[in-house]
Amino acid sequence: MHATINPVMHLEKYSKNIVLLGDSAVGKTSLIQKYVVDQFDDKYISTIGKKVTKKKLMLETPDGQVEMKLMIWDIIGQKGYRYSQATSFYNAKGAIMVSDLTKKETLDSVMGYWIPLVLRVLGPIPIIFLGNKADLEDERQYGLAEVEKVAESCEAFGYGRYAYLSSAKTGENIDIAFKKLGEILLEKYVPIKLGSVLQLMDKDEISTVKDALDHIMADFADQFGKMEYATPFLQHQLKISQVNLNNPTRSSVELFVNNLAIAEGLYKEAFRSDENRRKRLDILRYAKD
């Protein structure tokens, strides 16, 4: 057998793409700026010109803290450029939808333009709604109740209803909004222990038996140490379990998992190899074909 074993890059699972959406001048770039570097600075905003900003977010889980890397996409351009806008968020797993509290029409276009666009491009994803520029109290044309009403219209997506009044100037509710979105995204993912490190596996990314096998081999290699040492070992186990890497059957992968556990039992404590066995059978269960 000469198949190359190609482990999934589990590190990618830490990164989540999110996007800020809303009419021009509602404060999207300012909110990202304030969240990432804690500054509200017009000069900087005009020069930043970046589409993606990275920010690390620490989240609590029952298995301890998890670090999530948010890749925050800022759309450039106004309403009406739906195709160019879609290119900057087609990969987003969640959105922060911004309207300007001093301009009622920006909330109307959340309903009339932005939500329909999200549904067309991404389908139902978690969305946090912000009524921004809360610091300009005298100019306010609507309040939290109206923003919540819009959020309510997306409750059917299944992620709850989240609406806040925010200000890129004072920082009000910005951290809370990003963190909430991070938490919702994390709930969609199943934390599994891979070796010593808690990593995140996206259930939705395991659609085939092949995907499951990929995760199982990566999990084994991760515990074994280096992939180059684990490879001959894995190839032997694949062979005796009659796994065809091009088209693995569920029963052959089950056998493979059991054989791996037997082999691991030779150098690991019994409860460890059994724990691995059960975990890997769980991974296989996520495969839909």
Ligand code: G3D
């Ligand atoms: P956009 O990225 O959605 O297009 P920007 O919006 O972040 O570029 O912001 C548009 C204008 O609104 C900027 O002012 C910015 O300073 C201002 N702004 C953004 N958020 C807030 C806020 O929370 N409070 C107040 N008072 N102003 C805000 P300029 O003057 O540069 O057009």
Ligand code: MG
């Ligand atoms: Mg902008």
